[in-house]
Amino acid sequence: MRAKPILLVAAHRLxxxxxxxxxxxxxxxxxxxxxTPNDLLYSEGIRLWPSRxxxxxxxxxxxxxxxxxxxxxxxxxxxxxxxIVTILASLSGYAxxxxxxRGKYWLVALMLLTQMFPLVMLVAPIFKILSPLGLxxxxxxxxxxxxxxxxxxxxxxxxxxxxxxxxxLEEAAMIDGATQFVAFRQIILPLTLPGIAATLGFxxxxxxxxxxxxxxxxxxxxxxxxxxxxxxxVSKFSVDFGQMMAAxxxxxxxxxxxxxxxxxxxVQGLTAGAVKG
Amino acid sequence: xxxVARQDGLHARRPPLMKRIADGAAPYLYSAPxxxxxxxxxxxxxxxxxSYAFRDIQLxxxxxxxxxxxxxxxxLSQDQAFYRALRNTLWWTGASVFLQFLLGLxxxxxxxxxxxxxxxxxxxxxxxxAVPSFLAGLNWSWLFNPVxxxxxxxxxxxxxxxxxxxxxxxPQLAMWGPIIANVWWGIPxxxxxLLAALQAIPRDLxxxxxxxxxxxxxxxxxxxxxxxxxxxxxxILLRTVWISNFADLIIVMTNGGPADRTQIVASYIFTQAFKxxxxxxxxxxxxxxxxxxxxxxxxIVILRQWLxxxx
Numbered sequence: 001m002r003a004k005p006i007l008l009v010a011a012h013r014l015x016x017x018x019x020x021x022x023x024x025x026x027x028x029x030x031x032x033x034x035x036t037p038n039d040l041l042y043s044e045g046i047r048l049w050p051s052r053x054x055x056x057x058x059x060x061x062x063x064x065x066x067x068x069x070x071x072x073x074x075x076x077x078x079x080x081x082x083x084i085v086t087i088l089a090s091l092s093g094y095a096x097x098x099x100x101x102r103g104k105y106w107l108v109a110l111m112l113l114t115q116m117f118p119l120v121m122l123v124a125p126i127f128k129i130l131s132p133l134g135l136x137x138x139x140x141x142x143x144x145x146x147x148x149x150x151x152x153x154x155x156x157x158x159x160x161x162x163x164x165x166x167x168x169l170e171e172a173a174m175i176d177g178a179t180q181f182v183a184f185r186q187i188i189l190p191l192t193l194p195g196i197a198a199t200l201g202f203x204x205x206x207x208x209x210x211x212x213x214x215x216x217x218x219x220x221x222x223x224x225x226x227x228x229x230x231x232x233x234v235s236k237f238s239v240d241f242g243q244m245m246a247a248x249x250x251x252x253x254x255x256x257x258x259x260x261x262x263x264x265x266x267v268q269g270l271t272a273g274a275v276k277g
Numbered sequence: 278x279x280x281v282a283r284q285d286g287l288h289a290r291r292p293p294l295m296k297r298i299a300d301g302a303a304p305y306l307y308s309a310p311x312x313x314x315x316x317x318x319x320x321x322x323x324x325x326x327x328s329y330a331f332r333d334i335q336l337x338x339x340x341x342x343x344x345x346x347x348x349x350x351x352x353l354s355q356d357q358a359f360y361r362a363l364r365n366t367l368w369w370t371g372a373s374v375f376l377q378f379l380l381g382l383x384x385x386x387x388x389x390x391x392x393x394x395x396x397x398x399x400x401x402x403x404x405x406x407a408v409p410s411f412l413a414g415l416n417w418s419w420l421f422n423p424v425x426x427x428x429x430x431x432x433x434x435x436x437x438x439x440x441x442x443x444x445x446x447x448p449q450l451a452m453w454g455p456i457i458a459n460v461w462w463g464i465p466x467x468x469x470x471l472l473a474a475l476q477a478i479p480r481d482l483x484x485x486x487x488x489x490x491x492x493x494x495x496x497x498x499x500x501x502x503x504x505x506x507x508x509x510x511x512x513i514l515l516r517t518v519w520i521s522n523f524a525d526l527i528i529v530m531t532n533g534g535p536a537d538r539t540q541i542v543a544s545y546i547f548t549q550a551f552k553x554x555x556x557x558x559x560x561x562x563x564x565x566x567x568x569x570x571x572x573x574x575x576x577i578v579i580l581r582q583w584l585x586x587x588x
Contacts, residue, residue, distance in 0.1 A: 015387055016398050023402045026416045026461065033425055046427040088311045095307035107308055114319050118522040118570070120543050121563035124329060124556035125322035127336075148318030151311045180303065209409035211525045216551055227411040231529065234415065241425045244415075251412055259407030263400050 027252070034058065034245040041242060057246035066221055067247050070229030074208060075254070077139050077225055081146040082204040085154050086196055088147070093158025094184055098167070111152035119149065123216050136217050142225065145217070146207045154199050161195030162188065201262035205255050226251045329560035336554035349561035358537055359545065359562065366541040368452060369459075370521040376460045378513060381467025386501075388468070389475045406465035414529030417458035421445050445531050448538045455526045455539060463520070467512060474508040475501070514577050518570055542566050 033041070034057055036050040044050050061067050096104065126145060127136060135141030169191075170183035178186070189196070211227045218228050230247055330349060335341040353359055388399055405413065420426040421443055429441035444450040478501065486496050524543035527533065533540035533548060540548070542562065549559035 012387060012392070015383075016402075019384055019387070019402045020398060022461065023405050023464075026413075026420055027404070027408070029420060029427065030416055033419070041425065046430045088314065092308040092311035095304040099304035099307075101301075101304040103305065103308075107312065110312075110315065110320075114315060116518065116570075116574070117323065117567055118543060118546075118563065120522060120524060120546050121326050121560070121567065122319065122322045123547060124334070124550045124559050125325040126318070127550075128325070128334075128556065129322060144314075145318060148314045151314060155311060205407055205409075209411065211411045211528070212547055215528075216547075227409065230411065230415065241419065245419065248412055248415060251409060255407045255409055256404065259404065260400065263403060 030245050030248050030252070033241055034249050036242060038242055057242040058250070061243050061246045061250065065233075065243070065247070066224075066229060067233075067250065069222065070224050070226045071250065073139060073223060074226040074251075077142050077146065078204045078207040078254075080143045081150065081207040082200045084143070084147050085150045085203045086158075086199045088151050089154035089158045089199060090189065090192075090196065092151070092155045094162055094188070096155065096159045097162035098170075111155060114149075114152045120212060123212060126213070127216055130217065137219050137223050139223055139225075141217055142214060145213055146210060149210075150203045150206055154203055157199050157202065158192070158195060161192045161198075165191050198262045201258040204258050208255050326560045327564060329557050330564045331561075332557050334555075334557040334560070336556060341557075345557075349558050350565075352558070353561055353565065358540065359542075361537055362540045362542045362545040365452065365539065366521050366543070369456060369527075369539075369541050370517055372452075372456050373459045373463065373520050374513060374517050376456070377463040377467050377516070378509075380460065381464045382471055382509075384464060384468040385471035385475055388472055403465040403469065405462050406469070408462065410462065410523075410525040411529050413458055413462045414455070414526040417454065417461070417526075418445060418530045421454050446535055448535050451531055451535055451539050455530050458526050458530065459520065459523070462526070463516075466516070470508060470512050471505060474505050478504045510581070514574070518574065521570065522566075 032049060035053040035055065036044070037052055037054045037056065040050050040052060092107075095101075096108065130136050130141045130145075133141075135144065165188060169187050170180065173183040173187055174180060208226070211231075214225045214228050215231070218224050221229070221232075224232070230244070230251065233247065234244060331344060331346060333341045333343050333345045333348075384402060388395060388402075408416070420428050422445075423429040423441045423443055429438065429443060432438040433441040445454045482500050483496055486500060491499070521541070522543045524541065524547050527539055527541060527544045528547060531539040533544050543566070546559050546562045546566065549555050549562065
């Protein structure tokens, strides 16, 4: 009788381990090649860990390549996008959560529409619009585009966090004479800090990962974000795997940091927003 | 706005006109910045893109821009590369969604019950979701590369391959590369969504069912599945649309090649716009893709209505 549950538990743990191995193996390999010295790269191609590890590739990438610039550009773009989107989405999410107004239905419909159509449709027209404004090959242009793309989902996300906070709190403050905006800023926003953090992290990751529009809108090396820089590096110097993977590991760091910060809220917050949206 | 009514009662007078206007305008003021941005950066380009589909717009040709009616669509109906991209899109989307959903559901079921170290396991298996898509694509294309990646050698050792070669350059197998990368990257999305739905199922239902003598399979079929069904339906619908538009992995890993074998409609649009700078033709393809996606969504909605009315 006892054997069956133990077998089940063992099978369950094994299955979990298999999933973890599948999830982590590619990232592990990235790190492994990044620390493998060049002379061992081919002779020890499929060994799980090189007999000698080195940080030379990281050193080269950080000191002698354009990657610090790409890194900085990506950080500027993703950081500004995350902050601006979160501010705009808190305002509009609050409007959706607390007010009943005539345009509400249309606002929600419009935001849902933007989630449905293929963004690749906009590649050509956005280039045509931004080009005479001098916003192609510019980080500002990227921030504007990414902010617009991320605002709808972030609004639904923030709305779901506001919905979780009782209305009595701001009503009490308003009876005491505060305006609704003051109540929103001083009482409701501090209570939604976890939601704000989740939104920031989500938008940052999305902007950090975006590829097609940055490829289309950015052409020079000075303004290149990480995806553009890494891809041009790959097509130009496709032989130096160690350096490419070292750059890849560096690109992974901010996204993973944000993920670890927000992953606690993922199952509750993100799906609440996604299902509602 | 309950508080306004209550204040009216308390003070027994209407608030001044300016205040009422301000109150009425408040929700619009809160949502205006987001709305303005969405309209100018998404809706206006969308309308412009639709108009490009009927015009000759080539970035490098200053004399282009004329209205040409349905010429792009006539060219499109003769374009063999487009039909191949359409078939590839079906294959890419179908295989990716099916595998992501199946593996995501299994993962969600595995993570549903508490066990020692669940928090850590959850963080680790969800990690691929945070990996930027371009990096996921590069990472997997390196894994498939026999020079630095282990996969070809392992496949060779297992006898699946006759020699350790790169499947991304094999026309018959190339599509599996982006599909595997996409499955790796997308399992967490399904697992997160389904896990949240699983945890919303009242636990006492399971207890009652076991007391009544239902086995694990019966409990899964008669409690878990019906509760999950709405979430499954909506996530699969949204994910299908999303993945059929998701060109990043393909552009990074194969760029549509070898010999257009991995070109999907979305990557074809991007190639037309980015490489050939033919914005008019790219917009015409995009319009067809949009129509197909709308038709698909309508079909699902109608199917759902029909299933509901049949019960």
